[in-house]
Amino acid sequence: MKKILFLSMLVWMCINQSDLNAQDLTALEIMTKSDQEINSDNEYATLTMKLINSRGKERSRQIEQYIKTDEADNRSSLIKFLAPGDVKGTGFLSIEYSDQKDVQWLYLPALRRSRRISASDESDNFMGSDFTYEDMEREELEAYDYTLLGTVSVDGADCYHIQAVPNNDKKRKNSGYGRREIMVRKDNFIIAQIDYFDKKDKAIKTYKASDIKQVEGSSKWRVYKMEITNLKTQHKTVLAFDEYVIDAPIKEDLFTKRYLESAD
């Protein structure tokens, strides 16, 4: 009898191992670990961005991007368009200061100079894609309340199912979303899927990550294919990453108007 009871307890513990693990971490801790995994101080990537409408018509952009976070937690990013010919040479430089307003410049080859632009609304579309600036920015962990809803499976991978809701008036006003449901993989803390809901709690967009693997020469995991679909228009954006280089030194000079204007 004691043996049966012990074996039953053992079986029950194995079945519920994942639940025990989930209970070990709070939703905020999971999001913090995810943020640490998907962000690094220096990062370089080349990618192709495809914009696909509901009829399957595609537009494609080849992009090179550099990201650097300095000791003061200021995050600089430089994006250069490599193709097609009508956007080649266009550059976008953004400096997200930790303690003051962000600054952005746009370089247009036809003008032969850079142009300071007003920082975009978080809800504005990024470069004509279905990603918004809010989607592209680093997660502001302190601006959301995170709730662990349980576990789900996404493409065969066990994931934490987390709800994120803005927790202050400024975020509620500026964010384009009323809430998000975020699926974080348990094995590597990469975000596998996000369902976005508007302020009337209507589902508006879905993000899915695929081709997730470790970057060569690094212990970090990265998503090599990101797809976001606008559920209303059925327009989608696919980012296919060709190359990641993580934590290799990136010169500060890269994030200057001088380099932005010489990128042509």
Place this chain on the structure above:
Amino acid sequence: MPAIQYIAFWVLLLLPILVLAQDTEESEKKIELSGFGELDHISYFSREDGKINNRNQAILQTQLKAKISANSSLYTTLEIRNDLSDARRNRVFLDESYIDISTKRFDFRLGRQIVNWGEADGLNPTNHFNAVDLSDLLDFEREELSIYGIRTKYYYKDVKFDFVFSPVFVPALLPADSSSRWLPSLPDQVPNPFEPPPATINAQYRFEQANPLQNYNFAEDWQLGIRSSFQWPWLDASVSYYKGWNDVPKFSQAINVLNPNLLEISFIPRHYQWQFIGMDFSTATGKFGWRGESALIISDTPREGDVEKDPVFYHYVVGVDRSFANIIGDNNLFVILQWSHKIIFEGGSFPADDLNHIFQRSLLLRLEQDLGAYAKFHLQAVYDVLYGGLYFQPKLRYAIRDGLNLEALADILGGKSGSFFHQYRNNDRLQIRLEYSF
């Protein structure tokens, strides 16, 4: 095309190939070839006898960039243009051709180049190095004429010094002769200078083109400028100084009696030196971008002395821009509004038809409305507050596929009689343009 340009082009084109053919340890040798091809059609709504009434043009522009070393590269742009309706527009044209050399704090650019100064949009009171092809007054894009020069930029933290020197200025290309729709209408009869009024005499006109190399004087015929730029997190600002030549001339007139019933009136271009003391800025507050540019302009009398010089004046342009999200569905709208104002210190204003002074007191609007991912509607509009002139350019741009764009636009000119735009009210036109960038 002048022989020197041919030689320069082929030398500069072959130079990177020769360099690349050498056995070298450099790991990053690269040639990039890009450019665009364009088909362009223009039809004027009203036809005028004796004038060029349309354009059917093809352009091929190739840009070659060759990396010579880790810190230097060569850049050459060649344009071939052919217009079936106006053979005078045909050209094989070396647009830009220069070498860039960079060090830790310096950037050098030597050769034929286009310099763009100023933070304002489109109208730049501090930017005067490059003349513009004004043979068609409504061609705004890619019409700058490059200059031979040396440009040096020095960088120190958030400060940049920009020095430009060009040994010879390039005059603007003006409408060539009376077959151009962009020459102002001139009367067939003028007061007869040899008889008392109201006697008149027939007149024909001749427009001379400037040739700055004809009586070139190295000690005088140069242009130079220096600009200091400062960057703070909340503001970009610059101060600048330029001394050079106005590429849009004044005209003196010479009268030649061809026969007792006919005068030939020649318009002779008179270029003159001028100086600019300028400043510009750009900043952003909330969702608004602000930019401004201004210059104090001091003109000299033309060398020949037979034309009056411009009075000292101040020109400023201020503008604001904003993006609006989700205006039509999920599509965004971008708007720029600018005010241009010229103030003559001794009072008064410049004549309405002075090509140097079109925007004396003008409101300029530009908006861009996305229409889905593949189309965009543009509108440019100018209202000349001083003389009541009006100009509109609506444009629809459609991306057929990546790099291939189709544009349809219209130019509408009008407003009050006596204004600059009103004199060209018969030049309303439709333009279709197909462009492929590679």
